[in-house]
Structures are given as structure tokens and as C-alpha cells.
Amino acid sequence: MDDATPGAAGPTVPAGWPGLAGLRVLDLSRLLPGGFATLLLADLGADVIKVESPDGGDYGRLVDPDTFAALNRNKRSVSLDLRQPEGRDTLLRLVARSDAVVESHRPGVLEKLGLGYARLRAANRRIVLCSISGFGQSGPYASRPGHDLNFLALSGFFAVPHRAVGPVDRVGVRVADTAGAMYAALSTAVAVFGARATGEGQHLDVSLHEAAAAWAAPFALSRHGRAGPGGNPLVTGDNDVFVLACGRRLTLATFEDKFWIAFRQRFADRFPALADDAYDRRADRTRAKEKVRALLADVFARHDLAWWSAALSGLDVPWAPVHESAQEFLADEHVVARGLVGTVPGPPGGDPRPQVRFPVLFGSGLDSLRGAAPAHGEHTAEVLAEIDAADRRHEEPQ
Known part of the structure; x- marks a missing residue:
């Protein structure tokens, strides 16, 4: 791969096949949805560069360090102030050498910074911009703030009954966030390979609300116009959770x-x-x-x-x-036998962190627990040196 090709530098998958090695993604997102989307790409070998602001970076670092560590393994961190011209110019240099940008701002924020899709495309016609937002880039709810529970409430998630009586319960897993992240990762990979074939990138509009609706729809819409949970053939009395004499x-x-x-x-x-x-x-x-x-x-x-x-x-x-704790899950004999949980290095002086590997076993191998989440700005000098070197080589006479 020549120096003018996006993703020429960065870590590779240490296994007998390339995975997504050679694909470079700039992660401008914060917290769960964008972090999980780019984690999937990083696990599969993409060079994911997390672009963070100088004033502390992703606030997930402070809010929940363990979850941050799980969402950001195998990535590199660069500190750039996109509010300043120098930071924006540096980002555009990175865009010129990348395949995709993932962001999770509210619609219009990148445009106000002068970094909308048109500007990114001017720097690299093959760039794929994946915008993850609550309700998408258009429509009457586009500018609304929201979190997972709000997207689920409007998606039909609570219209899918699980018992004959009683309301649908809220689950602890952030369903809309993770569903949207999976659609974002898949769509980004597909769009990048499309751009390599056609020479033209595109803007992906990922709505967390719509991702949740897509998961709920096969069960919610099939009951449209019919009776409540009592008449639903998928709601049964022998498919449930039961309390035992010990309270378990x-x-x-x-x-x-x-x-x-x-x-x-x-x-x-x-x-x-x-x-x-x-x-x-x-x-x-x-x-x-x-x-x-x-x-x-x-x-x-x-x-x-x-x-x-x-x-x-x-x-x-x-x-x-029902495993009621992480300890019970970790001790499960099937989890142990499948090697589902491994470790990555913890913070300096801390213990290694247990994490779940990429949940697919590839016959050609995949080490998805390669590296810990980066320190804030840890790879700024390294990544910028790579870009400088690539620019110099590209400018040399052939």
C-alpha cells in the first residue's frame, strides 16, 4: 500500500490474516455509541485514532474509567483543539490519510467548526463520515438531546411484551446505543470498501432511535392492530424468569x-x-x-x-x-472454556482489567485484547510524525 493510501500506518492484527488492517478511522466521538462502534473496528484490526480535546479529552475517562477502558482498547489517542485553526488544519491532514471519520455530536456541530462533510471531502474524496446521533441528521427530533432510555421509549421497544400482564421492564444494557453502534461499524466498513472501489466516499446518517426501532420492529409491528400481550403467541407462561426458594x-x-x-x-x-x-x-x-x-x-x-x-x-x-453478578459470569464454566474473557493492562500500578473478547471466533485467529485504552493524547507525537513522514514521501519526485 503506497503512502498516499489512507490507513498505511498503524497497528495490525497479530494473526495469520489481515482483518481490517490498513483501514484508518478517526474517532471524534464521545461516550458509548461511537466508542463501541470504533471498538469493533479496532478489534478487527483497523487503526482507530481517538481525537480528543486538550481539556481532559473524552469525559468518559472521568465518569466511568472501567467502561472507558473496555470501549477504547486497541486505539491510539491524539489531542487536538478543534476550536483552533491549527487543530482543524491538523485534523484535515489526518483526514487526507484516513478512510473514515466517526462522530457523535448533535447535527450541525461539525459544520459550525468548519469540519462538515463537504470540507472533509475536499481534503479526501474517499472519506466516509459516519455521524451517530440520537434521532438522525434531519426530521423534527433531530436537534433534541437524548440518551438511550429516550430512544427506546420512542422506538417501539416497550411495545414488545414479555409477560401476559404488567408493563415491559427497562433493561440495564444500553440497547439503543449498542444497536446503533453495531449498525455504524458495519455501515462504515461497507462504505469504506465501496469508496475504495469507486473513489467516492459518503456521509452515513446513523440514528440510535432508528437502530432500536429496527431491533424492535419484527416483534412490535407484527402485532399492529391486534390484541395486547394476552393474544401474542410469543408471550408465554413457560418462557420466563422464576424466583426460587433461596431468592435466586x-x-x-x-x-x-x-x-x-x-x-x-x-x-x-x-x-x-x-x-x-x-x-x-x-x-x-x-x-x-x-x-x-x-x-x-x-x-x-x-x-x-x-x-x-x-x-x-x-x-x-x-x-x-440467572447470573446476578459479574463474578458469577466470570466463573461460568462455559465462559472459561470458550476463553470469552481475557485481560488488558490496567492503569499504571493497577491490576489488569478483565474484558470480553470480540465475540466471534475466527478460524484464522484474532487477538482482540491486544492493548489497553490509550492515555489522553498518548500518541499525538507518534501519529503526527507518521503524517509528516507520509506527506514528505508523497511530495518527493517519483
Whole structure:
């Protein structure tokens, strides 16, 4: 790859295949959505350069250092003041040697800085600008502030019931943020390879609200104009979370008849209510979902987690204990056997941080836990020296 090609410098994937090595991304985003999007690209080998302001950088560093560390491994950090002409000029030099820019400002902020898509494209016709915002770059909500819970509220997420009665609960995982991040990463990679083929970049408009709506739609829109959760075939009494005698929780998901029958027959002698075959067909269990759930709630409340784990361990039915803490997740034998969690270096003088690897096992290998999140501005001199050297080589007579 010659010096005029974006992404010529930077770290590579230390495995037997290139991954996204040679793709350079400038990350102007802050906090979760942009950070997670560029983390996916960095894990796969892209050279992600995190562009941070001199006054402390990404405030995720101060708000939640552990989450920041998890979202920013395998990246480099450059400190630039984009409010100043010198900082903007330096960024445009970086844009000329990059494939993509990811940003998460409100619509119009980059334009006010003189760094809108037209200006970036003038520096590099192949640049892909991925703008991640709450509601997109246009529409009546475009300028609204918002966070994950607001986007979920408007997306149809809460229109997808999970029980026959009661409202849909809020989940702790930031669903809209991470869904939008995944669409942003995929779209950016696709657009970059398109730009390399056509010579023309493009502006990607990623809405977190729309990402959440896309995830909710197959379940929410299919019920349009129909009855509430009671008539929803995907809401059942035998696919739920149940409280045990010890206060711990367990999940059961006997959606298919064969699993329900195996569960019922295994415990019918101990729990007489399970001797009844009235619910052996899916349609019958669905119609009687409230009764089925009450039956199971009573059954599971009779014993503690240790008893149920022993009783269910040899039975081929979909069940699982609820991990109530990170410690339980880390100790899970399947998590350990799959090598799902590794470590990256911690802060100076601190312990290594556990992190989940990229959640796909590539046959050709992928070391996604290569490096810790960078210190603020750690690579400024290094990256600028690379750009200076590339510019000098490009200016030399061929």
C-alpha cells in the first residue's frame, strides 16, 4: 500500500490474516455509541485514532474509567483543539490519510467548526463520515438531546411484551446505543470498501432511535392492530424468569412441546400439578399462559438453586440460572472454556482489567485484547510524525 493510501500506518492484527488492517478511522466521538462502534473496528484490526480535546479529552475517562477502558482498547489517542485553526488544519491532514471519520455530536456541530462533510471531502474524496446521533441528521427530533432510555421509549421497544400482564421492564444494557453502534461499524466498513472501489466516499446518517426501532420492529409491528400481550403467541407462561426458594432466579424456555413434555414428565411425581397433560401442545400453553406461569412459579419456589441445578443438569431442556453478578459470569464454566474473557493492562500500578473478547471466533485467529485504552493524547507525537513522514514521501519526485 503506497503512502498516499489512507490507513498505511498503524497497528495490525497479530494473526495469520489481515482483518481490517490498513483501514484508518478517526474517532471524534464521545461516550458509548461511537466508542463501541470504533471498538469493533479496532478489534478487527483497523487503526482507530481517538481525537480528543486538550481539556481532559473524552469525559468518559472521568465518569466511568472501567467502561472507558473496555470501549477504547486497541486505539491510539491524539489531542487536538478543534476550536483552533491549527487543530482543524491538523485534523484535515489526518483526514487526507484516513478512510473514515466517526462522530457523535448533535447535527450541525461539525459544520459550525468548519469540519462538515463537504470540507472533509475536499481534503479526501474517499472519506466516509459516519455521524451517530440520537434521532438522525434531519426530521423534527433531530436537534433534541437524548440518551438511550429516550430512544427506546420512542422506538417501539416497550411495545414488545414479555409477560401476559404488567408493563415491559427497562433493561440495564444500553440497547439503543449498542444497536446503533453495531449498525455504524458495519455501515462504515461497507462504505469504506465501496469508496475504495469507486473513489467516492459518503456521509452515513446513523440514528440510535432508528437502530432500536429496527431491533424492535419484527416483534412490535407484527402485532399492529391486534390484541395486547394476552393474544401474542410469543408471550408465554413457560418462557420466563422464576424466583426460587433461596431468592435466586432461574430461567425456563420450554417453547417447543418436546421440552415442555420432558420437563413435565421428569418432575410429575414430585409435583402433582405437572402430571396433567393439558398443556402439552404449544397452542394450549399459550392460551393458558397465566395459569402455566402460576403453576411454574409455584413449582420453582419449592426448592433452592442448588437443588434445581442438580435436578435439571441432566435434562435436555432450555434452562439456566440467572447470573446476578459479574463474578458469577466470570466463573461460568462455559465462559472459561470458550476463553470469552481475557485481560488488558490496567492503569499504571493497577491490576489488569478483565474484558470480553470480540465475540466471534475466527478460524484464522484474532487477538482482540491486544492493548489497553490509550492515555489522553498518548500518541499525538507518534501519529503526527507518521503524517509528516507520509506527506514528505508523497511530495518527493517519483
